[in-house]
Amino acid sequence: MSTPLTDLRPGQRAVVSGFTTDDADAQRLMTMGLVEGAEVEFLRAAPTGDPIEIRVMGYALSLRLGDAAGVLVEAAPTT
Amino acid sequence: MSARPDAAAEAAAAAEDPIVVTIGNPNTGKSTLFNALTGLRQKVSNYPGVTVEQVSGRAELGGQRVRLVDVPGTYSLAASSPDEMIAVDVLCGAVPGLGHPQAVIIVVDATNLRRNLFLVTQVLEAGVPAVIALNMTDLLESSAVSVDHEALALRLGVPVVPISAAAGDGLERLGAAVADVMAVPPQEAITINPALDEAVGELAAELSERGDDEHLLELRRALIDAGGYAEQRLLERHGEDLRPRLEALRAQVGSGRNLATLEARDRYSFIQGLLDGVEQRGEPGRQRARDLADRVLNHPLWGMLIFAAVMATVFQAVFAWAAPLVDGIDYLTGATGEMVRGVLGTGLLGSFFADGVIAGVGAVVVFLPQILILFAFIIVLEDSGYMARAAFLMDRAMRGIGLSGQSFIPMLSSFACAVPGIMGTRIIANRHDRLATIMAAPFMTCSARLPVYSLLIAAFVPDARYLGGLVNLQGLVLFGLYALGILGAALTAWLISRLYWSRVKSRFLLEMPPYRAPNPRAVAAKLLSRALIFLRRAGTIIFAVTLVVWALASFPRAPAAPAAAATQASSAALENSYLGRMSHVVAPLFAPLGWDWKVTAAVLASFPAREVVIAALGTIYAVDPEAADGSNTLTSRIRNARHADGSLVYTLPMVLGLLVFYAFCLQCASTIAVMRRETGTWRWPLAAWCYMTGLGYVSACAIYQFGTMLSTT
Numbered sequence: 001m002s003t004p005l006t007d008l009r010p011g012q013r014a015v016v017s018g019f020t021t022d023d024a025d026a027q028r029l030m031t032m033g034l035v036e037g038a039e040v041e042f043l044r045a046a047p048t049g050d051p052i053e054i055r056v057m058g059y060a061l062s063l064r065l066g067d068a069a070g071v072l073v074e075a076a077p078t079t
Numbered sequence: 080m081s082a083r084p085d086a087a088a089e090a091a092a093a094a095e096d097p098i099v100v101t102i103g104n105p106n107t108g109k110s111t112l113f114n115a116l117t118g119l120r121q122k123v124s125n126y127p128g129v130t131v132e133q134v135s136g137r138a139e140l141g142g143q144r145v146r147l148v149d150v151p152g153t154y155s156l157a158a159s160s161p162d163e164m165i166a167v168d169v170l171c172g173a174v175p176g177l178g179h180p181q182a183v184i185i186v187v188d189a190t191n192l193r194r195n196l197f198l199v200t201q202v203l204e205a206g207v208p209a210v211i212a213l214n215m216t217d218l219l220e221s222s223a224v225s226v227d228h229e230a231l232a233l234r235l236g237v238p239v240v241p242i243s244a245a246a247g248d249g250l251e252r253l254g255a256a257v258a259d260v261m262a263v264p265p266q267e268a269i270t271i272n273p274a275l276d277e278a279v280g281e282l283a284a285e286l287s288e289r290g291d292d293e294h295l296l297e298l299r300r301a302l303i304d305a306g307g308y309a310e311q312r313l314l315e316r317h318g319e320d321l322r323p324r325l326e327a328l329r330a331q332v333g334s335g336r337n338l339a340t341l342e343a344r345d346r347y348s349f350i351q352g353l354l355d356g357v358e359q360r361g362e363p364g365r366q367r368a369r370d371l372a373d374r375v376l377n378h379p380l381w382g383m384l385i386f387a388a389v390m391a392t393v394f395q396a397v398f399a400w401a402a403p404l405v406d407g408i409d410y411l412t413g414a415t416g417e418m419v420r421g422v423l424g425t426g427l428l429g430s431f432f433a434d435g436v437i438a439g440v441g442a443v444v445v446f447l448p449q450i451l452i453l454f455a456f457i458i459v460l461e462d463s464g465y466m467a468r469a470a471f472l473m474d475r476a477m478r479g480i481g482l483s484g485q486s487f488i489p490m491l492s493s494f495a496c497a498v499p500g501i502m503g504t505r506i507i508a509n510r511h512d513r514l515a516t517i518m519a520a521p522f523m524t525c526s527a528r529l530p531v532y533s534l535l536i537a538a539f540v541p542d543a544r545y546l547g548g549l550v551n552l553q554g555l556v557l558f559g560l561y562a563l564g565i566l567g568a569a570l571t572a573w574l575i576s577r578l579y580w581s582r583v584k585s586r587f588l589l590e591m592p593p594y595r596a597p598n599p600r601a602v603a604a605k606l607l608s609r610a611l612i613f614l615r616r617a618g619t620i621i622f623a624v625t626l627v628v629w630a631l632a633s634f635p636r637a638p639a640a641p642a643a644a645a646t647q648a649s650s651a652a653l654e655n656s657y658l659g660r661m662s663h664v665v666a667p668l669f670a671p672l673g674w675d676w677k678v679t680a681a682v683l684a685s686f687p688a689r690e691v692v693i694a695a696l697g698t699i700y701a702v703d704p705e706a707a708d709g710s711n712t713l714t715s716r717i718r719n720a721r722h723a724d725g726s727l728v729y730t731l732p733m734v735l736g737l738l739v740f741y742a743f744c745l746q747c748a749s750t751i752a753v754m755r756r757e758t759g760t761w762r763w764p765l766a767a768w769c770y771m772t773g774l775g776y777v778s779a780c781a782i783y784q785f786g787t788m789l790s791t792t
Binding site: 044 | 197
């Protein structure tokens with residue numbers, strides 16, 4: 001079941017499963033490491049709730065809700 | 080080799096030094112490495128036709144003299160604009176005046192290999208001889224990361240040299256490795272997607288048959304990035320009939336899938352394989368410290384309080400700490416001028432050196448305290464990792480006017496002075512946001528406007544008090560002018576980002592680097608290189624403008640008028656000068672604003688810097704600074720100034736108009752010079768000058784006309 005990245009809560013982890021943005025936006029997000037199959041962790045939101053900070057590919061990335069809403073994630077496979 | 084005394088031959092030989100390129104992601108310490116390798120033997124220019132700065136410098140790598148050229152930090156070689164295409168063009172040797180690179184140093188952050196290798200693999204596919212500088216290896220242990228650099232080198236087929244640019248470790252080994260790859264022909268390029276390589280080869284062969292040899296890397300980008308700049312440029316060169324061929328090749332490689340997203344997926348899975356057994360990541364103990372720091376710094380209350388405290392400190396420093404230094408430089412400039420006049424006399428020669436050369440040098444140097452203080456803060460905030468957090472906190476607020484959180488510090492600094500503010504926009508990653516900020520920054524009420532405001536407000540705005548003395552009308556007007564500046568800046572940023580670039584989405588994809596203690600040596604080197612760039616590039620323009628305005632105000636020389644007092648003579652001399660004559664000619668243009676030729680002349684003379692208007696008014700009204708009895712002060716003079724018909728010049732509507740004119744107009748050669756410097760073209764500063772001065776003119780005109788109408792009815 002895919003949900004937007006923005007649905008995650010702080011501390012939650014998930015795996016990128018796809019994009020609802022256009023290809024150009026997807027390319028930018030993927031360049032930064034948000035490729036399908038990559039694990040992401042929702043770290044925190046700014047005090048105003050936007051932008052948000054996530055961990056992907058072992059580093060921290062901040063992005064706006066508008067961009068994050070275009071990233072679909074699935075529950076991480078339990079290890 | 081014999082000694083060459085011929086400087087031209089020396090320069091020619093230098094131009095033939097092999098070119099070595101540094102490239103890497105932002106936050107990898109690339110500029111620190113560049114500074115360490117070149118010292119301060121740096122040259123800054125602009126890549127032709129774009130707003131990207133080209134920093135290059137002489138360096139000695141493994142005993143070999145090279146010209147080191149820096150490519151601005153980037154995450155990918157994909158380009159959607161000419162600016163982003165620079166990296167590809169440098170690697171292809173397609174930049175005019177810059178030959179083929181003999182080697183590439185790819186700088187990577189060892190603690191963040193996975194994402195850094197994205198760009199590395201893109202560069203290695205280009206087949207240019209490369210060395211990987213594995214930077215920040217001193218931080219590996221505390222990050223609980225270990226990297227087997229020898230295994231990585233084996234898998235990539237290029238040398239991987241562990242270094243610490245900030246500490247200066249491993250630089251000799253890096254230099255030796257670069258010299259080695261320059262001496263030995265390039266290795267075989269890596270292959271990630273064979274079908275893509277094949278398609279690129281086919282395209283190259285077809286174009287070659289038509290007599291056009293294109294670089295493989297450029298063709299690769301044109302093929303991958305549909306709708307990108309590489310494709311656009313290729314189609315411009317070869318005609319639209321190439322488009323169906325590109326589409327066919329894309330279909331052949333991707334079988335219906337988008338090649339750009341396919342590239343990212345392929346690349347990261349290739350990297351996954353590369354790092355298997357090469358990189359080990361444990362649970363870093365520091366992670367907890369970082370999480371705690373982030374929780375505090377991002378807290379709705381504590382985080383915002385700390386942010387406000389940091390910003391207040393920066394603002395206070397640029398505004399107040401710099402003030403004694405600025406005053407000191409002003410004093411020294413004046414005193415030196417007086418001394419020179421004492422030696423050379425008050426004739427043309429004395430005036431040339433005192434009012435032209437020394438005043439010109441002073442006009443440049445006076446910016447250094449603010450620039451150095453602001454940049455010291457910016458560099459420390461960036462290197463410590465807090466800058467990204469500040470942008471994170473402010474993003475939502477700045478988005479309202481179409482900017483991002485990264486614009487906050489440059490805008491805040493512009494309250495002190497737009498010159499360091501505009502130089503500070505280089506922290507803004509997004510090109511459109513950066514240009515919008517550069518255009519908006521000069522509206523912020525800078526400290527040079529204050530003396531103008533103070534003089535006019537004190538002379539013409541009644542010292543009325545309301546609410547039991549709590550609110551003062553003069554203070555209210557000053558506050559209104561500050562508010563007007565902020566409004567002008569916000570509106571400008573909004574107009575540019577929402578109207579001019581309505582099609583371009585503002586971006587905020589910002590890496591949040593780990594907190595790190597800034598290295599004092601690296602900070603000092605960056606600070607020094609910024610100061611030198613300002614002096615060399617903007618300083619020359621500021622100096623030249625000061626000289627030109629001096630010449631306009633000094634020629635033709637007035638006949639000596641021994642009977643008149645010295646101040647009367649200088650007033651007459653100014654009226655007779657080119658500047659005075661120009662003012663008479665253009666004065667009708669400013670009549671609708673209620674100005675006479677004297678006000679016009681003072682405004683024209685203050686083109687190099689706004690605050691000069693006060694000294695200019697002093698000269699024009701023949702104020703005698705020695706007459707301290709109050710009868711001949713500038714305030715009393717301008718209060719009594721009259722038009723030819725006997726009416727007062729400085730009426731309240733005219734003064735309010737003049738104040739608003741100074742709030743809006745871009746009457747500052749230094750700002751214009753720095754805008755030229757930072758955007759690489761005269762287009763932006765000229766547009767800003769026309770727009771701001773036009774806005775000032777129209778507003779002053781409206782206020783004067785409307786106010787005069789009100790007061791006469």
